[in-house]
Amino acid sequence: MSLQESIEARLEPAGREQIGQLQIRRFTQLLGDLLGTNGFYTSKLGEAGVDSPHAVRSLDDLRRLPFTTKRELSDDQESNPPYGSNLTFPIDSYVKIHQTSGTTGEPLRCLDTVESWEWWADCWATVFRAAEVSADDRIFYAFSFGPFIGFWSSYEGARKIGALASPGGGMSSVQRLKAIFANDMSVLVCTPTYALHLAELAEQEGIDLASSPIEKAILAGEPGAGLPATRARIQRAWGAEAFDHAGATEVGAWGFECLDRNGLHVNEGEFIVEIIDPDTTEPASEGEVVITNLGRPGYPVIRYRTGDRARIETSPCSCGRTFARLDGGVIGRVDDVLIVRGINVFPSAIENIIRSIPGTGEFAVDVRRSNELDEMTIRVEATAAKEADVVADTETAMRNALNLRVRVEPVEHGTLPRFDLKARRFTDHR
Ligand SMILES: [Zn+2]
Known part of the structure; x- marks a missing residue:
């Protein structure tokens, strides 16, 4: 032993x-x-x-x-x-x-x-x-x-x-x-x-x-x-x-x-x-x-x-x-909590939401400030499901779970970067 x-x-x-x-x-x-x-x-x-x-x-x-x-x-x-x-x-x-x-x-x-x-x-x-x-x-x-x-x-x-x-x-x-x-x-x-x-x-x-x-x-x-x-x-x-x-x-x-x-x-x-x-x-x-x-x-x-x-x-x-x-x-x-319009958002919470939506693939999140307002954009690959469904489902889930309005942009499958160690999906541009 x-x-x-x-x-x-x-x-x-x-x-x-x-x-x-x-x-x-x-x-x-x-x-x-x-x-x-x-x-x-x-x-x-x-x-x-x-x-x-x-x-x-x-x-x-x-x-x-x-x-x-x-x-x-x-x-x-x-x-x-x-x-x-x-x-x-x-x-x-x-x-x-x-x-x-x-x-x-x-x-x-x-x-x-x-x-x-x-x-x-x-x-x-x-x-x-x-x-x-x-x-x-x-x-x-x-x-x-x-x-x-x-x-x-x-x-x-x-x-x-x-x-x-x-x-x-x-x-x-x-x-x-x-x-x-x-x-x-x-x-x-x-x-x-x-x-x-x-x-x-x-x-x-x-x-x-x-x-x-x-x-x-x-x-x-x-x-x-x-x-x-x-x-x-x-x-x-x-x-x-x-x-x-x-x-x-x-x-x-x-x-x-x-x-x-x-x-x-x-x-x-x-x-x-x-x-x-x-x-x-x-x-x-x-x-x-x-x-x-x-x-x-x-x-x-x-x-x-x-x-x-x-x-x-x-x-x-x-x-x-x-x-x-x-x-x-x-x-x-x-130190990775994102404060968006006064709401604390943890990247892990976003990941959990996106992964729970059928048909989503890799994703990337960008936060920017435009006209004094924080804007969160989620680019998400739509795999099996229809793009429109993925967009609507992601928007709804984000609103329900985090009380946050986000822009969801569908992107072509396979276009976002893949990582084999320490994925970087979140970028705060502010
Ligand atoms: Zn145990």
Whole structure:
């Protein structure tokens, strides 16, 4: 039994208090590892008066520590090139570099040791086990592998559970579809947007996806699988169950869904998650997700402000787990709310509406100001249905759900951009 499995066995189900005690034990261990060796946190925590692991004895103590922001990590990397000073071990202990877009224009580079790379894989093994993906499964990655960490760590997680894994990088979408059938793949791992794109393409090519060998789809890299309408559409097209996942290069693979799919479970054996009001930074039930990782001493983040928005639920799940859940998963970014004529509109709400209308394909939303008035235009591809129906249905649904009058322009199928990572559908021109 791996450390991760034994932690899960001990914690699931455990009382909330027990989970908190284990988290703090592991956090003080982490502090012991990094104080005096990790330049970034030794100095940051030192300024906050923390120079010994014993300074933090409870989750309340942890909540008094300063937040970490992406800007700080980016600035630190710029001042201490090329990797910054958030390194606990000598550079030759590290075996992996991955990167994400930084805030200063330079990519933010995050390093892993042999041990922390195993930890990533263990966290992904948790994702697979919760969805009951096992050694009997064959996992296909419909993704162009690059410097982004997400799907590499998932690939390692597949090894941990003994499943057969196939990378789908360097292939066209049609080649990926063919590979899924030819290799009798049972699990698809990709972004929710790309799962929809493959479904659309299969329809054009006359491939009946519902009869494909895929039984489960684990969707990561962007929110979406937690949106009811997006999930329903993916499940219908693929004849498969869809599971949401959340993780980040700076943080780790921290979220998973159980078979009951009652929201995104937080892997609280490996991460401490807080939700704060992004303006006041006070604890909140809905707001910004703040994460401390417990198993990556070589590149730790303490109270990292992810910029993700979520609602937390700590009552036990019907699956029996007591790990907290995020209702509907990550519901967007804290700074991506669009204020249109005084109404707060979340991009995820618009996506959920459009995906629930039959015959809609890809879409793009633009907000402009004309004659002192905010105008929202939704360009939407009409697929199976008549253009006029799609326009009328979208307008009506937006008015009913959000109390917002929008202009809907039908566009030809296949003309809007497709994304295989982090879709960008919303543009505020004001
Ligand atoms: Zn559950």
